[in-house]
Amino acid sequence: MSNIFGEFFQISIFGESHGENLGVVIGGCPSGIGLSEDDFLKDIERRKSGNPGTTPRKEEDKPKIVSGVYKGKTTGSPICILFENTDANSSDYDKLKEFPRPGHADFVAMKKYGGFNDPRGGGHFSGRLTLGLIAAGVIAKKIIRPLNISANVTQAGGIADINKAIETAIKENDSIGGIVECVAKNIPLGLGEPFFDSVESLISHAVFSIPAIKAIEFGSGFSSASMKGSKHNDSIISADGKTHTNNAGGINGGITNGNPLIFRVAVKPTSSIQKIQTTLNLKTGTADKLFVGGRHDVCIALRVPVVLESVTAIVFADLMLKEQKIKRINK
Numbered sequence: 001m002s003n004i005f006g007e008f009f010q011i012s013i014f015g016e017s018h019g020e021n022l023g024v025v026i027g028g029c030p031s032g033i034g035l036s037e038d039d040f041l042k043d044i045e046r047r048k049s050g051n052p053g054t055t056p057r058k059e060e061d062k063p064k065i066v067s068g069v070y071k072g073k074t075t076g077s078p079i080c081i082l083f084e085n086t087d088a089n090s091s092d093y094d095k096l097k098e099f100p101r102p103g104h105a106d107f108v109a110m111k112k113y114g115g116f117n118d119p120r121g122g123g124h125f126s127g128r129l130t131l132g133l134i135a136a137g138v139i140a141k142k143i144i145r146p147l148n149i150s151a152n153v154t155q156a157g158g159i160a161d162i163n164k165a166i167e168t169a170i171k172e173n174d175s176i177g178g179i180v181e182c183v184a185k186n187i188p189l190g191l192g193e194p195f196f197d198s199v200e201s202l203i204s205h206a207v208f209s210i211p212a213i214k215a216i217e218f219g220s221g222f223s224s225a226s227m228k229g230s231k232h233n234d235s236i237i238s239a240d241g242k243t244h245t246n247n248a249g250g251i252n253g254g255i256t257n258g259n260p261l262i263f264r265v266a267v268k269p270t271s272s273i274q275k276i277q278t279t280l281n282l283k284t285g286t287a288d289k290l291f292v293g294g295r296h297d298v299c300i301a302l303r304v305p306v307v308l309e310s311v312t313a314i315v316f317a318d319l320m321l322k323e324q325k326i327k328r329i330n331k
Contacts, residue, residue, distance in 0.1 A: 006318045009143070011026050011133075013132040016121070016123045016126070017088070017124075021082050021084055023080065023082040023083050023132050023135065024081050026136050028318075031074055031076030032073050035073070036065075037064065039142075041063075043306050043310065044063065044134060047130065047134055051302065053302055055295045058087050061131060062084070063081050064083070083131050085128075089295070093294065096292075098283050099280075100282070101292060109124075126211065127303070130310075133210070140314045147313075148184065148185045150183055150309065151304075151309045152180065153180050154180070156177070156179075157178070162302075166298060169299065174269075175300075176299050176301075178299055180267060181264045183261065187261055188256065189241045189258040191320065192254045195254065197254075198255070199255065199256055199261070200251055207308065207312075212300050212304075213266070214266045218263045219249025234247055243259055250262060270296055270297050270298065276290070277290050
């Protein structure tokens with residue numbers, strides 16, 4: 001299993017949903033950056049449950065800096081951020097060893113790892129592991145200043161009225177997906193390493209580490225397939241690369257072009273729902289009925305925006321550190 005992402009700013013996620021701890025190890029962070037445990041709280045709070053449509057599971061999510069920081073400054077050595085699991089109820093998942101949830105990683109994880117995977121709460125495949133992404137994102141955001149990243153849910157359950165969609169899903173004991181849009185501003189022109197490390201490639205790679213992401217589009221995205229070139233082409237209006245429109249979403253040829261980066265992701269409905277579903281009974285080898293208990297999100301998309309910002313920041317921290325090294329070498 002490979003959990004390392006990045007070349008110059010590297011992150012490695014560890015832990016399980018119901019294990020004792022989970023967290024992230026970050027390598028390549030420059031020394032001298034101010035960092036305290038309080039710096040993580042704002043973004044962690046944005047990911048927490050509590051609003052309608054989110055899981056009733058309540059975790060404190062208090063970060064603990066284990067290494068890489070001395071007297072409030074990063075040292076240049078690997079940084080480890082640790083979180084404790086304190087509100088897990090593993091008995092809710094006992095039957096999933098024999099009844100894998102449709103749409104979840106239960107079945108494939110069991111097959112890939114020979115049944116030695118941790119099935120509690122989805123184990124290493126749980127959205128809870130995004131805590132590590134957020135922690136790394138907080139540090140990455142410090143590195144990439146003044147680049148600014150923001151994301152928000154634009155649709156849930158196929159409609160723009162998000163509250164209405166969630167209310168309906170709760171009444172129907174079902175789950176819904178959503179669309180989250182991310183915008184990054186003040187991006188330096190010229191980041192990206194085509195072909196395989198284009199900005200789109202790296203962001204997509206990082207984005208699909210977020211559980212439940214099923215699709216991504218940049219700029220005009222899929223709608224560009226029905227546009228004509230005369231409408232899709234972005235007219236360049238200044239020497240710094242600014243364009244009249246932004247159908248390219250801030251990227252040309254895999255390289256940032258000086259305009260805001262704009263992309264959207266599709267988040268699938270949560271697999272665990274309060275309805276009877278059909279799945280494979282692994283003991284009998286036949287189809288059987290499953291009712292998933294436990295505590296689950298009705299719309300996981302509600303908690304994705306801050307995670308999306310985090311992985312985007314991680315990508316740009318890596319690209320900007322790489323660009324700095326290239327410039328030093330070429331001097």
